[in-house]
Amino acid sequence: MAEMGLVDIRHSVIETEATNEGYERGLIELAERGFDVIVMDADLAGSSGTSEFRKLFPDRFLDVGLCEQDMIGTGAGLALAGKCVFVTTHGMLAAGKAWDIIRSTICYGSLNVNICGADAGLSAGGAGGSRQSLEDVAVMRTLPGMTVVVPADAVEARKATIAAARIPGPVYIRFASARVPIVTTDMTPFTVGQAAVYKQGGDATVLACGVMVYEALKAARSLEDEGLSVRVINCHTIKPLDRAIVNRAAVETGALVTAEEGSTVGGLGGAVSEALAQSVRPTPIRIVGIEDRFGESGRHEQLLAHFGLTARDIAAAVREVHSRKRGAAEIEE
Amino acid sequence: MSPTPIELKDISKIVRRDVLTMVLEAGSGHLGGSLSAVDLMVALYWDVMRIRPDHPVWEDRDRFVLSKAHAAPALYAVLARRGYYDVKDLLTFRKLKSRLQGFPDMHTTIGIDASVGSPGQGLSIANGIAMAARMDGRQFRVYCLIGDGEAHEGQIWEAAMTAAHHNLDNVCAIIDRNMMMGDGSTEDIVALSPLEDKWRTFNWHVIEVDGHDFERLGSAFSEAASVKGRPTLIHARTVKGKGVPFMEGKPEWHDRKLTEELYEEAMRALG
Numbered sequence: 001m002a003e004m005g006l007v008d009i010r011h012s013v014i015e016t017e018a019t020n021e022g023y024e025r026g027l028i029e030l031a032e033r034g035f036d037v038i039v040m041d042a043d044l045a046g047s048s049g050t051s052e053f054r055k056l057f058p059d060r061f062l063d064v065g066l067c068e069q070d071m072i073g074t075g076a077g078l079a080l081a082g083k084c085v086f087v088t089t090h091g092m093l094a095a096g097k098a099w100d101i102i103r104s105t106i107c108y109g110s111l112n113v114n115i116c117g118a119d120a121g122l123s124a125g126g127a128g129g130s131r132q133s134l135e136d137v138a139v140m141r142t143l144p145g146m147t148v149v150v151p152a153d154a155v156e157a158r159k160a161t162i163a164a165a166r167i168p169g170p171v172y173i174r175f176a177s178a179r180v181p182i183v184t185t186d187m188t189p190f191t192v193g194q195a196a197v198y199k200q201g202g203d204a205t206v207l208a209c210g211v212m213v214y215e216a217l218k219a220a221r222s223l224e225d226e227g228l229s230v231r232v233i234n235c236h237t238i239k240p241l242d243r244a245i246v247n248r249a250a251v252e253t254g255a256l257v258t259a260e261e262g263s264t265v266g267g268l269g270g271a272v273s274e275a276l277a278q279s280v281r282p283t284p285i286r287i288v289g290i291e292d293r294f295g296e297s298g299r300h301e302q303l304l305a306h307f308g309l310t311a312r313d314i315a316a317a318v319r320e321v322h323s324r325k326r327g328a329a330e331i332e333e
Numbered sequence: 334m335s336p337t338p339i340e341l342k343d344i345s346k347i348v349r350r351d352v353l354t355m356v357l358e359a360g361s362g363h364l365g366g367s368l369s370a371v372d373l374m375v376a377l378y379w380d381v382m383r384i385r386p387d388h389p390v391w392e393d394r395d396r397f398v399l400s401k402a403h404a405a406p407a408l409y410a411v412l413a414r415r416g417y418y419d420v421k422d423l424l425t426f427r428k429l430k431s432r433l434q435g436f437p438d439m440h441t442t443i444g445i446d447a448s449v450g451s452p453g454q455g456l457s458i459a460n461g462i463a464m465a466a467r468m469d470g471r472q473f474r475v476y477c478l479i480g481d482g483e484a485h486e487g488q489i490w491e492a493a494m495t496a497a498h499h500n501l502d503n504v505c506a507i508i509d510r511n512m513m514m515g516d517g518s519t520e521d522i523v524a525l526s527p528l529e530d531k532w533r534t535f536n537w538h539v540i541e542v543d544g545h546d547f548e549r550l551g552s553a554f555s556e557a558a559s560v561k562g563r564p565t566l567i568h569a570r571t572v573k574g575k576g577v578p579f580m581e582g583k584p585e586w587h588d589r590k591l592t593e594e595l596y597e598e599a600m601r602a603l604g
């Protein structure tokens with residue numbers, strides 16, 4: 001799919017970068033382009049991707065210390081007074097600790113506060129289960145008016161940051177400090193709310209977000225060799241979900257797998273399941289993610305394997321849904 | 334018989350060496366805030382707390398809640414050296430399937446009284462344990478170690494009110510007042526001073542002490558145990574990165590990665 005401007009994951013050496021670098025580039029670009037942007041951080045500038053911004057635009061930066069709840073409330077005030085606000089803290093601190101403030105102040109008021117979850121997913125690695133945020137997408141998705149975006153790589157993270165500034169209501173964007181493969185380029189189209197088909201295929205579809213987009217593309221390649229033609233969709237926007245593309249994939253390929261670096265409860269898999277269950281054609285689905293449990297200590301790439309979040313796991317899930325689809329077809333006959 | 338201040342100093346040195354080795358081996362971890370808190374935890378575990386390392390779940394033991402949970406390396410080394418588990422286990426810190434998770438987990442590590450991780454939550458836990466002790470007529474005390482940056486968290490101040498309101502004199506909180514947090518000085522980021530006075534106005538008994546002086550720490554903890562009707566805060570002035578000159582007072586050593594060379598240099602400095 002040349003028109004998507006994707007990196008060819010088959011030969012070139014795949015470069016890696018942390019998505020929080022893309023966040024930082026996006027913030028700097030916004031300020032340079034004249035957006036009235038204010039960036040807040042809660043004593044994490046060293047790792048969240050705001051330290052360069054702080055250096056370049058000290059007047060647009062506020063480190064609030066370990067006051068996550070106060071930060072998000074203050075962000076609401078700044079937004080009410082016309083600022084375009086980006087608040088930054090660990091995924092679960094934003095999504096968890098400050099959830100009621102996000103709900104009752106920001107979402108209820110429909111304010112332009114963009115909430116940036118740093119070091120989300122398993123990226124916190126060695127820090128282990130209490131710090132890794134696997135539930136952030138699920139809890140943010142339940143909030144009325146909230147947009148939820150999980151960028152696939154640093155390039156997309158930059159685009160998502162810039163897009164968030166233009167969306168009038170709140171946006172939750174998930175970033176991480178672990179290096180992950182870069183699969184998109186500046187040419188790759190990105191629109192919040194529109195999932196993108198990265199590979200065509202007719203036998204099954206994988207809808208992935210975050211680092212799992214790369215793993216899904218790899219899985220699809222290997223399944224090709226087995227004669228299975230798999231569609232791969234980058235479903236970076238979990239909310240609002242691109243129902244049209246999900247329904248089309250269900251009708252045209254009849255078997256779906258979702259893949260995310262997060263809980264199997266209520267995330268991308270949950271969103272797609274809700275859509276499918278109410279669509280015209282019930283479709284076999286498998287949710288690849290972390291099964292309703294906390295993370296644990298380990299290196300990021302070790303943890304992805306440990307929790308079953310690799311191309312191999314996705315391929316196994318695809319074979320399984322594909323066989324269920326065949327089974328269903330036989331029953332119909 | 335309790336150890337002398339000189340003996341405690343020697344133990345601290347061993348614990349600091351363990352902390353450096355663990356963080357080097359793990360490839361990540363919080364050095365500055367672990368090193369600043371070593372002496373406080375050594376005082377507690379060797380001199381102050383009534384515990385039985387051979388019976389870690391003894392019901393009448395004093396409890397310890399590490400609210401500044403990122404100092405886990407220091408607590409793990411203290412527990413190992415105090416005999417709760419094998420010192421060799423320290424080398425598994427932060428590794429896949431290790432019992433020593435990045436942040437303390439009471440279900441995997443022997444001797445941990447409460448699982449902790451997210452800053453700001455420990456004092457409430459300590460209060461709850463202390464209330465239960467009182468309900469059950471038990472005499473044990475509850476110690477809770479809080480970072481100064483951590484004291485930004487609103488929940489700390491909710492808990493401070495709760496402990497004072499309920500006259501929890503079996504609670505003793507310790508602030509590791511190293512004046513630093515992750516991004517820099519607490520006073521530059523969001524000033525805490527005068528921190529002692531804040532606790533006083535919250536009706537706590539406050540004791541100020543040099544957090545690296547075992548003799549003073551010993552008397553402070555005794556005084557705390559004798560206070561009736563009020564919780565005590567030990568305001569321990571400490572140095573972030575204590576014991577390793579190139580880390581002392583340097584916020585970047587909050588969680589910077591340790592190289593082999595710097596590890597050697599740090600071990601030499603510790604002696």
Ligand SMILES: Cc1ncc(C[n+]2csc(CCOP(=O)(O)OP(=O)(O)O)c2C)c(N)n1
Nearest residue numbers: 043366403451452480481482483513514515
């Ligand atoms: C709620 C929350 N905020 C922030 C962090 C990241 N973090 C952990 S410790 C810390 C700094 C804490 O400063 P302080 O309590 O002074 O610790 P010390 O200087 O003693 O290491 C930060 C920013 C986190 N893990 N959770």
